[in-house]
Amino acid sequence: GTELLAEQGGLHKFMHWPRNMLTDSGGFQMVSLLKLARITEEGVRFQHPDDGRELLLTPEESIRCQNNIGADIMMQLDDVVSSICPDHNRMTEAMHRSVRWLDRCISAHKKPTVQNLFGIVQGGLDVSPGGLRDQCVQEYLKRDQFLPGYAIGGLAGGEDKESFWKVVAHAGLPGQKPRYLMGVGYPLDIVVCVALGVDMFDCVYPTRTARFGVALTRKGTLRLKGKPCAHQRSIPVQRGCPCLVCRPESPSFASRAALHVMFKDNSELACQLLTQHNIVYMMTLMRSMRSAILEGDEAYGKFL
Numbered sequence: 608g609t610e611l612l613a614e615q616g617g618l619h620k621f622m623h624w625p626r627n628m629l630t631d632s633g634g635f636q637m638v639s640l641l642k643l644a645r646i647t648e649e650g651v652r653f654q655h656p657d658d659g660r661e662l663l664l665t666p667e668e669s670i671r672c673q674n675n676i677g678a679d680i681m682m683q684l685d686d687v688v689s690s691i692c693p694d695h696n697r698m699t700e701a702m703h704r705s706v707r708w709l710d711r712c713i714s715a716h717k718k719p720t721v722q723n724l725f726g727i728v729q730g731g732l733d734v735s736p737g738g739l740r741d742q743c744v745q746e747y748l749k750r751d752q753f754l755p756g757y758a759i760g761g762l763a764g765g766e767d768k769e770s771f772w773k774v775v776a777h778a779g780l781p782g783q784k785p786r787y788l789m790g791v792g793y794p795l796d797i798v799v800c801v802a803l804g805v806d807m808f809d810c811v812y813p814t815r816t817a818r819f820g821v822a823l824t825r826k827g828t829l830r831l832k833g834k835p836c837a838h839q840r841s842i843p844v845q846r847g848c849p850c851l852v853c854r855p856e857s858p859s860f861a862s863r864a865a866l867h868v869m870f871k872d873n874s875e876l877a878c879q880l881l882t883q884h885n886i887v888y889m890m891t892l893m894r895s896m897r898s899a900i901l902e903g904d905e906a907y908g909k910f911l
Contacts (some may be wrong), residue, residue, distance in 0.1 A: 681722055728778070772799060836863040
């Protein structure tokens with residue numbers, strides 16, 4: 608468990624990773640494992656999917672585990688409700704409980720000088736003046752001295768794009784602190800949300816998409832299982848891509864045709880190679896936006 612990681616000096620030392628690391632609190636499992644979970648003021652009780660044992664996750668336990676892991680950024684435990692939940696009372700309850708749980712997370716945090724606790728703003732799709740999102744932000748701003756950064760939570764749950772972007776644009780968070788949009792996303796969403804002031808993202812999309820044989824490219828997605836790729840023996844996934852899979856001089860180079868064959872054979876190596884490419888694609892996209900922003904409004908305007 609996390610005690611072993613603490614004994615090893617944290618996850619950075621355990622996996623020899625000298626760069627930034629972020630851990631989540633476990634709150635998303637309230638949505639993904641809802642049938643196995645019961646949410647109360649105390650915390651979340653999960654039924655173990657294998658043996659049926661009951662497991663209790665509290666704000667204090669979540670922070671204890673994240674302190675042991677030693678991540679640079681760690682998230683509060685929040686009460687997560689699907690953005691398309693029609694029950695306004697449940698959405699209101701979840702927002703207020705997230706504020707109360709934030710207070711418990713702040714109190715339980717043992718390493719505030721070396722680990723950064725982010726608060727997660729909830730409130731569904733309610734961006735009306737004085738609505739749930741506004742109320743949550745105002746409560747969090749009262750605790751601003753304890754929060755080095757903020758996250759926008761509760762999205763990417765099936766809502767329409769217009770509602771999604773309205774929530775991001777409405778955030779109302781301090782401009783001098785990092786803004787993290789959780790569970791997003793697709794390249795287009797990331798470009799739009801950076802323009803709306805978001806700094807950080809996380810999503811399974813690049814890796815999950817790779818496992819299905821779909822590559823991310825500048826021209827859109829490329830289905831490597833498709834027949835056209837079977838005959839493209841010398842063409843990389845994307846010309847000019849800096850990843851090792853796309854560079855012909857690299858020992859890891861794999862053409863579209865080679866990946867096509869590997870995916871048809873259900874090769875795990877194909878998934879690993881395309882995962883590398885998709886992650887490099889997303890990182891390159893973020894670096895390009897960052898560079899354009901630093902160059903000024905004209906350069907950023909051309910990027911968009």
